[in-house]
Amino acid sequence: MRFDGKKTIILTILAAALTVAALFVIRRYYPATPVTVPSHEHQTAPVSTSETSDILYPKSLNLPVPFTPQAPTANWDQLHDEACEEASAIMANAYFKGDGRANLPPEYVENEIIKLTEWQQKNYGHYLDTTTAETAKMIEEVYGLKTRLAYDFTAEDLKDELAQGHLVIISEYGRDLSNPYYKQPGSVHHMLLLKGYDQTGNFITNDSGTKRGKNYVYDFHTIYNAAADWDLAAETVNQNIKIILIVWK
Secondary structure: OHHHHHHHHHHHHHHHHHHHHHHHHHHHHOOOOOOOOOOOOOOOOOOOHHHHOOOOOOOOEEOOOOEOOOOOOOOOOHHHHOOHHHHHHHHHHHHHOOOOOOEOOHHHHHHHHHHHHHHHHHHHOOOOOOOHHHHHHHHHHHHOOEEEEEEOOOHHHHHHHHHOOOEEEEEEEHHHHOOOOOOOOOOOEEEEEEEEEOOOOOEEEEOOOOOOOEEEEEOHHHHHHHEOEEEOOOOEEEOOOOEEEEEEO
């Protein structure tokens, strides 16, 4: 019995030694593969550089938009006295068609005004004054251009659109523009086409409300304060609505 006990102890020691040796070999030659545990921490989404970097504009810009007054033959009857929407649309269409003329022929403009007012009468039931949204729809459907509306705009918003080659049409309370070339006191509802800006930050327009409206300059304060959309129900402008119509091809 004493011999068997010693034999058992020896065998136990040998087994333990072999186990330790085997573990040493396994760890040395077969290292454990690290396991990646999914992180549950909040992941920050990549930030677009266009949202974080400063926008660089040209110091000045003046897009070559052909000009026309809204009364191309100087006939300031009721139709032409209210044709600023049509004139702005006609100038925008000419620009995006690549018309390189500085001034549009009166006969062409007259025909386009008639075409647009007939379209408005058919689709809206009126044509003398239209809202910015109605003007946008007309430009899209008649001329196939793209449009977008934006509210409570800044000077930087206007520069950004112009720097992209877009045109901006703004509905205004015409009398607050204080243009000395208007038939005084000026119209209640007017639309301006913006096509650029100068180094001082003033904006360059094609103002169809006067034959002297080509490259007419307004400061942003005047443009914004006079901004007002047409109110169909009240039949006048609403100066609480500051809205722009952006046009591109």
